[in-house]
Amino acid sequence: MSRSPLPRIAVLSQLPKALTGIDGLDEITEGGLPQGRPTLVCGSAGCGKTLLGVEFLVRGILDYDEPGVLMTFEETAAELTANVASLGFDLVQLQTDKKLRLDHVHVDRSEIDEAGEYDLEGLFIRLGYAIDTIGAKRVVLDTIESLFSGFPNEAVLRSEIRRLFRWLKDKGVTTVITAERGDGTLTRQGLEEYVSDCVILLDNRVIDQITTRRLRIVKYRGSTHGTNEYPYIITEEGISVLPVTSLKLEHSVSNEIVSTGVADLDAMFMRGGLYRGSSVLVTGTAGTAKTTLGAAFALEACRRGERCLIFAFEESPAQLLRNMASVGLDLAPFVESGQLLIEASRPTISGLERHLVTVHKLIGRFKPQSVVIDPISNLVSVGSISEVSSMLTRLVDFLKVEGITALFTALIGSSHGQEMGEDGISSLVDVWIHVRDLEGIGERNRGVSILKARGMAHSNQVREFVVTAQGIRLLDVLVGPAGIITGASRLAQGMQEQAQALADQQETERRDRELERKRRVLEATIANLRTEFESVEEELRRVMSEEEERQLTLRQDRRQLGQNFSTRPAAGPNGSAE
Amino acid sequence: MDDLLPADTTPAPEYVLELYITGATPNSTRAVRNLKDICERYLAGRYELLIIDIYQQPELAQQAQIIAAPTLVKKRPGLIRWLVGDLSDRPRVLRLLGLEA
Numbered sequence: 001m002s003r004s005p006l007p008r009i010a011v012l013s014q015l016p017k018a019l020t021g022i023d024g025l026d027e028i029t030e031g032g033l034p035q036g037r038p039t040l041v042c043g044s045a046g047c048g049k050t051l052l053g054v055e056f057l058v059r060g061i062l063d064y065d066e067p068g069v070l071m072t073f074e075e076t077a078a079e080l081t082a083n084v085a086s087l088g089f090d091l092v093q094l095q096t097d098k099k100l101r102l103d104h105v106h107v108d109r110s111e112i113d114e115a116g117e118y119d120l121e122g123l124f125i126r127l128g129y130a131i132d133t134i135g136a137k138r139v140v141l142d143t144i145e146s147l148f149s150g151f152p153n154e155a156v157l158r159s160e161i162r163r164l165f166r167w168l169k170d171k172g173v174t175t176v177i178t179a180e181r182g183d184g185t186l187t188r189q190g191l192e193e194y195v196s197d198c199v200i201l202l203d204n205r206v207i208d209q210i211t212t213r214r215l216r217i218v219k220y221r222g223s224t225h226g227t228n229e230y231p232y233i234i235t236e237e238g239i240s241v242l243p244v245t246s247l248k249l250e251h252s253v254s255n256e257i258v259s260t261g262v263a264d265l266d267a268m269f270m271r272g273g274l275y276r277g278s279s280v281l282v283t284g285t286a287g288t289a290k291t292t293l294g295a296a297f298a299l300e301a302c303r304r305g306e307r308c309l310i311f312a313f314e315e316s317p318a319q320l321l322r323n324m325a326s327v328g329l330d331l332a333p334f335v336e337s338g339q340l341l342i343e344a345s346r347p348t349i350s351g352l353e354r355h356l357v358t359v360h361k362l363i364g365r366f367k368p369q370s371v372v373i374d375p376i377s378n379l380v381s382v383g384s385i386s387e388v389s390s391m392l393t394r395l396v397d398f399l400k401v402e403g404i405t406a407l408f409t410a411l412i413g414s415s416h417g418q419e420m421g422e423d424g425i426s427s428l429v430d431v432w433i434h435v436r437d438l439e440g441i442g443e444r445n446r447g448v449s450i451l452k453a454r455g456m457a458h459s460n461q462v463r464e465f466v467v468t469a470q471g472i473r474l475l476d477v478l479v480g481p482a483g484i485i486t487g488a489s490r491l492a493q494g495m496q497e498q499a500q501a502l503a504d505q506q507e508t509e510r511r512d513r514e515l516e517r518k519r520r521v522l523e524a525t526i527a528n529l530r531t532e533f534e535s536v537e538e539e540l541r542r543v544m545s546e547e548e549e550r551q552l553t554l555r556q557d558r559r560q561l562g563q564n565f566s567t568r569p570a571a572g573p574n575g576s577a578e
Numbered sequence: 579m580d581d582l583l584p585a586d587t588t589p590a591p592e593y594v595l596e597l598y599i600t601g602a603t604p605n606s607t608r609a610v611r612n613l614k615d616i617c618e619r620y621l622a623g624r625y626e627l628l629i630i631d632i633y634q635q636p637e638l639a640q641q642a643q644i645i646a647a648p649t650l651v652k653k654r655p656g657l658i659r660w661l662v663g664d665l666s667d668r669p670r671v672l673r674l675l676g677l678e679a
Binding site: 103105106107111112113114115116117118119120121122123125126128129130147150151 | 598600603605608609612632633636637639640643644645646647648649650657658659660661662663664665666667670671674
């Protein structure tokens with residue numbers, strides 16, 4: 001029993017929806033338009049209201065096998081057919097297949113006169129007939145407001161239009177009603193009063209000479225929906241509402257490591273590179289070799305045998321190839337083999353969302369494993385920072401969902417640039433590499449550091465790097481008394497160290513000599529003492545031998561004396577004889 | 579249901595009128611009555627009138643560009659014109675048909 005209430009609620013809250021088949025719209029509406037109910041699509045001229053309606057019908061026929069009726073009040077069937085043919089919609093064929101019925105309602109004030117009471121039953125009959133003959137499930141009324149220009153009796157029109165919507169609802173057809181945007185109101189004739197189930201607002205805005213089309217769901221009774229303004233564009237394949245994928249954060253991740261293309265840089269990451277499918281942001285001031293880093297990344301990807309796509313917003317492909325070849329990054333062979341595609345365009349050529357769609361489309365077609373966008377900061381020239389960051393959010397999400405390793409470069413200026421990096425997309429990317437100028441003592445050098453790397457320990461050092469004819473090389477860290485040392489200081493430091501070594505050596509030598517001298521002095525002293533000792537010894541010996549001799553002489557003398565005294569009685573040798 | 583009412587069999591009637599109605603709704607009934615009255619009074623012998631019930635023949639509604647009901651389509655003389663309503667505004671109908679003095 002505990003489980004039964006939950007599904008019942010789910011069933012109740014689940015409004016049946018009809019998939020539109022329009023790129024992105026079904027995601028935003030969470031499943032399409034309310035099935036069997038009218039939806040109002042309003043917008044100013046040139047928004048693509050008619051196109052949205054036609055695409056809704058055509059996709060319904062082709063993808064969901066739901067025949068449709070298109071009742072136009074403005075364009076004739078022939079005009080409309082011609083207009084949408086460029087999008088690949090073959091209305092004639094669909095009509096022949098009895099899947100589509102076109103009915104152009106000709107409304108001309110000059111040909112219609114009122115003479116008494118009437119209703120719009122004629123319209124009902126036409127519509128009903130069209131629906132019944134092909135079993136239509138979808139109906140589009142393209143700008144029903146045109147009726148107001150043909151019939152002066154507004155009260156009748158209003159009640160009839162209200163009845164029409166009610167009738168369509170009873171018939172259970174999913175209806176799209178387009179209407180022109182009015183001043184301060186959603187539609188000129190206030191149709192939103194009659195269509196209360198779902199209202200979609202299309203908007204066409206020109207900001208800084210660049211047109212951006214946006215779609216917003218004003219209301220959707222009985223359903224949750226995306227509430228933001230979503231940019232959409234009209235492509236050669238119809239309407240494409242963005243984002244396609246960025247409503248959720250549920251992409252899978254890879255544990256595989258790929259190289260950045262610079263071996264020394266890889267070494268700064270604990271795992272020796274980037275996770276596959278991660279997004280890398282390379283920021284830096286002008287001329288800090290961001291593009292070169294990007295190219296190195298692309299080259300490495302190609303060498304791994306992957307397909308790589310470069311979006312260049314600053315350089316033409318030829319220029320990029322030449323410039324990169326000059327630093328030993330030879331991309332040309334991979335371009336020829338079709339492994340590498342360079343798509344170059346000026347950011348200002350179109351609005352942001354078109355860029356995004358171009359990126360989507362190309363990625364969909366080329367299926368790369370790596371993508372380089374150089375530089376994203378240039379897109380700011382097309383939109384505001386918030387718009388760019390929202391576009392990039394979608395882009396990063398899209399790339400992540402696709403599992404594509406992406407490298408973006410961004411120019412950080414002194415003024416607005418920092419925001420671009422920090423508030424803009426740094427929170428979206430997984431790895432942030434910052435390249436900067438280390439300026440001092442009359443020169444600039446490049447230093448690279450890793451600001452962040454999600455899920456991986458990384459070096460905290462600022463490494464100097466040089467762009468050589470063989471590519472990018474990171475120099476060993478040289479730490480001086482005042483921090484790390486680069487460039488000329490690096491040389492100066494080297495020389496200083498050499499001089500110091502020489503001085504040290506000389507000092508040692510001096511000490512050695514001193515010691516030697518001391519030793520010699522000592523030795524001389526020792527020799528002196530020894531000589532002195534010898535002379536003393538000799539003297540002593542001489543004295544001793546003299547004494548011995550004296551003793552000997554003395555004894556001989558005594559013996560002689562004894563012999564002399566033997567004639568006399570022996571007495572004491574001395575005096576006793578007295 | 580075609581309801582051809584030729585008052586005369588002269589080859590080309592001056593007035594060619596088509597009245598599109600929706601069954602027996604009050605407006606339609608009134609329109610038929612009003613129109614017949616006008617025709618007999620002002621156009622006797624000079625008109626050809628076709629009354630079409632678009633409930634019965636819905637496919638004709640599209641061909642004739644019918645939006646409102648009832649609608650009187652004046653095909654001749656002059657430019658084609660649509661008169662919508664039950665035709666109870668007789669002076670207006672007459673003026674639009676070019677029958678007033």
